[in-house]
Amino acid sequence: MENMQYAEELVKEFLLFRGFTSTLQAYESELSTEIARNFQVDKILDLVFSVYIPKYQLDRLQSLFTFFKQCFTSPADAELISALVKLELSVLRYYVVNALKSGRQDKVVEFFGASGNYLLQKREEWQAWFGAYS
Structure with a gap:
């Protein structure tokens, strides 16, 4: 605080x-x-699902999650950080699925081009999305 x-x-x-x-x-x-x-959850969700995802603002979406992770810095926040990481994973997957459903393969390629190496190396949850295991 x-x-x-x-x-x-x-x-x-x-x-x-x-x-x-x-x-x-x-x-x-x-x-x-x-x-x-306090954080206004309704407005944050509206920002994510009505602006960042539909307008393919990946950099802003990732910046938002980075900001939230910086808010929780004490060891007592470990459970919150874990939940935030899981939420981030789900939202990023939703971003990819939304882009595919909208016919925006260019945004999917952009997403994996920008984040692919990091996701493949650091996140086991994404390996199946790449179609191969390293």
Whole structure:
């Protein structure tokens, strides 16, 4: 939680430095509401399944999961990280299936071109998707 407060202060400092006073006011207004105290699951899911996947924004999708993994850094968060990794695996598979169903083989090739080596080396769960075991 301490990291979150520090990050909020950095954002405020940046906005002030750049002269984005209207944005700062809106930011502070949203921070003061109780709804801004937690992740808004509905909005995150909407972002993933209504924007990132249908528009094939793989880099943003992967960045989102990287961000979430960075949020859980203590040893007590090990169970949450494990669940997050499984969720990431399922969402990335959904991305591939959605691209295939939509006839966007180019996005499937792009996906495996960008992530294939990592997935093959680090993730046993993906080996069957490559059609061979190493």
